[in-house]
Amino acid sequence: MNLAANLSSIEEREVLFHPELLKKFDINGPRYTSYPGADRFHSDFSEADYLGALERVAKADEPLSLYFHLPFCPNICYYCGCNKIITKDHGRSAQYIKYLAKEMAMVTKAMGAQKKIPVTQLHWGGGTPTFLSHEEMIELMHHTREHFELSPGGGYSIAIDPRRVTEKDIALLAELGFNRISLGVQDFNLAVQEVVHRIQTIEETQAVMDWSRNMGSN
Numbered sequence: 001m002n003l004a005a006n007l008s009s010i011e012e013r014e015v016l017f018h019p020e021l022l023k024k025f026d027i028n029g030p031r032y033t034s035y036p037g038a039d040r041f042h043s044d045f046s047e048a049d050y051l052g053a054l055e056r057v058a059k060a061d062e063p064l065s066l067y068f069h070l071p072f073c074p075n076i077c078y079y080c081g082c083n084k085i086i087t088k089d090h091g092r093s094a095q096y097i098k099y100l101a102k103e104m105a106m107v108t109k110a111m112g113a114q115k116k117i118p119v120t121q122l123h124w125g126g127g128t129p130t131f132l133s134h135e136e137m138i139e140l141m142h143h144t145r146e147h148f149e150l151s152p153g154g155g156y157s158i159a160i161d162p163r164r165v166t167e168k169d170i171a172l173l174a175e176l177g178f179n180r181i182s183l184g185v186q187d188f189n190l191a192v193q194e195v196v197h198r199i200q201t202i203e204e205t206q207a208v209m210d211w212s213r214n215m216g217s218n
Helices: 002-011 021-025 047-060 092-108 134-147 166-176 190-196 200-212
Strands: 064-070 117-126 150-161 180-183
Touching: 002 021, 021 200, 047 092, 064 134, 092 134, 134 166, 166 200, 180 200
Parallel strands: 064 117, 117 150, 150 180
Antiparallel strands: none
16 A cells, blocks of 8 residues: 555545534544443442453453553654553653563453463554563563463554654564554644644655565554
């Protein structure tokens, strides 16, 4: 896919908006990036409820999907509604990974796991997961594989900020087992990019897509 060519093609066509459709979806709602949605959380859900849910999952004896929220970003994008920490301090992300390792151990113990739990889907979101150093990425995946078995043919994805990755980063992600990337693109209009505080060129976005496809990612 060539982004520049596609954008030129789009600009040549008239874009039509259906007013009734826009009105229908012009409402507030929970963010789609988490399940259950934020409006489903409440204080009546206790520790016992959580442990009971883990027990039921264990008894179902089915593969799991895992989501890791890595909230760190070196700078803020003004449109972002995610839980995020703006920092350049990798001491904070290193400590966070240690907490994640501790949580994985606690959760799998509560599930009574006698062996590694099979997983068919894994996603690293954020924040900007590629904020992590190579050493931190390797450590997090090591801890994950200590407790979970990533099944062959599964979907293992990561959110990418095209402004902050190199070909070596993509190569490492492929080596760690990732086979899918999610690219953030808000707009290629420079005026819009300046307003939302995210300057991102077509060229660097295209480069990440090319590197990823060369290494087998979707």
